[in-house]
Amino acid sequence: MSLETAHGHEHAEVTNTGIDNRKLGFWLFLSSETIFFACLLVGYLVYHGQNGSGPTPAELFEIPLTSISTFVLLMSSLSVVLGVFSAQQGHAKAARGWVAATALMGLVFLGFQAYEFTHFYHEGLTLSSSLFGTTFYVLTGFHGAHVAVGVIWLLSLLFHGRKGGLGQDKAGDVEIAGLYWHFVDIVWIVLFTVVYLLEAAM
Amino acid sequence: MAKIQDRTATQAKVVERSHPTAKTFVGVGLVLFALTAAEFGIVYLEGMQPLVLAGLAIFSVLKFILVVGYFMHLRWDSKLLTWVFAVGMVLAVAIAIAQRYVNLA
Numbered sequence: 001m002s003l004e005t006a007h008g009h010e011h012a013e014v015t016n017t018g019i020d021n022r023k024l025g026f027w028l029f030l031s032s033e034t035i036f037f038a039c040l041l042v043g044y045l046v047y048h049g050q051n052g053s054g055p056t057p058a059e060l061f062e063i064p065l066t067s068i069s070t071f072v073l074l075m076s077s078l079s080v081v082l083g084v085f086s087a088q089q090g091h092a093k094a095a096r097g098w099v100a101a102t103a104l105m106g107l108v109f110l111g112f113q114a115y116e117f118t119h120f121y122h123e124g125l126t127l128s129s130s131l132f133g134t135t136f137y138v139l140t141g142f143h144g145a146h147v148a149v150g151v152i153w154l155l156s157l158l159f160h161g162r163k164g165g166l167g168q169d170k171a172g173d174v175e176i177a178g179l180y181w182h183f184v185d186i187v188w189i190v191l192f193t194v195v196y197l198l199e200a201a202m
Numbered sequence: 203m204a205k206i207q208d209r210t211a212t213q214a215k216v217v218e219r220s221h222p223t224a225k226t227f228v229g230v231g232l233v234l235f236a237l238t239a240a241e242f243g244i245v246y247l248e249g250m251q252p253l254v255l256a257g258l259a260i261f262s263v264l265k266f267i268l269v270v271g272y273f274m275h276l277r278w279d280s281k282l283l284t285w286v287f288a289v290g291m292v293l294a295v296a297i298a299i300a301q302r303y304v305n306l307a
Binding site: 017018019028031032034035037039041042045046063064070071075077081082085182185189190192193197200201 | 222223224227228230231234235238241242244245246251254255258259261262265266269270272273274279280282283286287289290291293294295297298301
């Protein structure tokens with residue numbers, strides 16, 4: 001048995017909350033992910049300043065470049081929410097276009113991160129060069145891995161919608177993928193401020 | 203029967219608050235762009251140093267709230283989802299505070 005949900009055109013399992021069970025479960029997952037990233041960020045902050053003989057964050061960070069990649073990720077959040085909206089409205093082809101644009105921007109962000117990691121490596125910052133290197137690569141690397149998973153997820157949505165687009169029948173799937181993508185975005189909002197901007201401001 | 207009525211009422215409440223438009227999302231996107239530019243500006247503009255810490259904290263919290271509230275639909279969805287996410291956030295902040303005390307000890 002199923003019930004109409006808030007958007008009026010999907011079907012969710014009956015629960016006593018009135019919420020799509022997949023959505024509720026996914027929010028629980030995101031809640032746990034928040035704790036995961038908090039632990040990684042705290043680890044980074046605990047060892048802040050322990051650069052050993054390696055380069056310091058001030059010597060490495062290129063804030064203008066990271067600001068551009070941050071902008072790209074923020075705009076990808078806008079494009080995925082427009083994809084969800086289009087799918088819910090039944091604009092299947094438009095939804096597919098927005099999801100494709102989001103995946104593309106995710107790839108651009110990953111390209112920026114690959115460039116940054118390569119540049120830092122050549123400057124002498126490795127996973128084992130200092131505690132700063134270890135915590136920085138683990139923290140931003142896990143975020144990048146989440147972005148990569150998001151891109152794969154979006155590409156799989158595009159594959160499923162290759163014929164009829166992403167219409168109302170797939171709106172729930174696009175929405176869940178969108179929630180994940182936004183979560184990756186808000187994690188970066190915090191990392192960009194704490195790891196990069198505060199370092200530049202100090 | 204009463205349970206079914208409660209359930210229907212809850213769902214009706216969710217539906218009632220579900221009216222974001224594409225224009226709303228584009229507007230939020232523009233605000234996010236402006237806030238990111240402001241973050242960049244406050245770090246690099248001369249004379250802004252006293253405001254940097256407070257400014258960055260305010261701007262990033264605003265960006266966080268905009269994405270979670272508008273893009274992730276929490277503003278329109280059931281309050282239960284907000285509570286579910288809030289529990290994670292509270293635990294995350296508690297971990298950071300606990301670390302601070304452990305570090306001081």
